[in-house]
Amino acid sequence: MLDEEQLRAIWRGQTVTALQMTPQQLRARAADFDSAIRRRKLRDRVSFALVAVIFAFGLLLDNAVARVGAALMVLWALFSIYALHRFGSVDATPGDSSAQACAANHQRHLERQRDIALSWPWGIGLAIPGFVLVVIGLGAGARVPNWMFSAVMTGVFLFLYIGLVIYGKMLAQRWQREIDSLRSLRDEPR
C-alpha cells in the first residue's frame, strides 16, 4: 500500500510538457477569442437593424395604416436590439472567483438563455400588430384591394411565428438539460 506522501511524489514527479507562451502568441489568441464574440453579437444586432431599415421604407407608403404598421415594426426592431443588449448578456465572472462562484454564474447564464428562448412567443408576438397593419394597409391601399395578398402574407407570418415559437421551446428544453446536467455536477451540500 502506498502512503499519501508516496502518492504525492508520484503525482508531482510525472513527466509533463510545460508550456510557455510568448506575449505575441497570447495577444493573438485573445484577439481571436474577442473577435468571435464581437462577430456573434454583431450578427444578432445587424439582423434586427435590417428589419428596422426595411420597414423604415414603409414610412414612405401612401397608405396611412401601412405607415403606422411600418412605424410599429421599426419600433419593435429597435426594442429588440435594446433587449438583446440589456437582457442577452450576463456579467462575466472574474476568472479568479472561487470554483463555486464560477459554476453558479455559469448556471445563471444558462437560465437566462432558457428564459430568453421561452420569451420568444411574447418577443416575436410584439411584432404582430405592426405586421398586420402593414399587410392590411398594403392590401387595402392597392388600386384594387388585394385581400389575397394580405391573407398570404399573414399566413406566411403565422407559419414563421409558430415555427419560431416551437424552435424556442426546443432551445429552452436544451438549455434546461444543460442546467440539469450542471446541477448534477454540483449537487452536494456546501
Added chain:
Amino acid sequence: MTEAADEARWYDNAIAEFGSSLARLAAAYEFDRALQQDLLQEIHLALWRSFAGFRYQCSLRTWVYRVAHNTAATHVRRQKRAGGSRLVSLEELEDLPGESNAERSLDESSVLGRLTSLIQRLKPLDRDVMLLYLEGASASAIGEVTGLSPANVAQKIHRTKKVLQRHF
C-alpha cells in the same frame, strides 16, 4: 513599470513557479494529448488575461489555481454537454470497491495511470480538491480556491484520503 509590463511579469512568474502544476492539471482533466495541449493553452490565456485584475487580493498561488481550475471546470462542462461519461462524487467513489492487494501494481507508471483515471471520473469540485491535495496545498488554500467552507474542505480531504487508501 506599466500595467502591461506588470501583467507580463506576473505571467512569467506564475509560469516559472506553477507551469508544471498547470500541465499536470491539464493532464488530469483531459486524457487526449491534443485536447490536453488545447486546454493548457486555454488556461495560459485565461491566466494572462486575469492578471489585469490582480492586485495581490490573495497569494499568487491561489490566484493561479483559481483561474486554472475554473478554466478546466468549464472544459469539463463543455465535454459533459458533448455527452461525456457520467462523473461521480468522492462519496460515490469511496463506496466503489478498490482492487485487491494482489491486483495492485506498485509500478510508478501504473499507479500514475490509475490515479489519473480515478481523478478524471470525479465531478469538477471534487476533482479540484483531490488535485490540490496531491499538489500539497493546505486545507485553507483548498478552501480559498474552491470557495468551500473549512468544514466541507475537511470532510472532502478526509474522503480523498479514504479513496486513495482504498485504491492504492
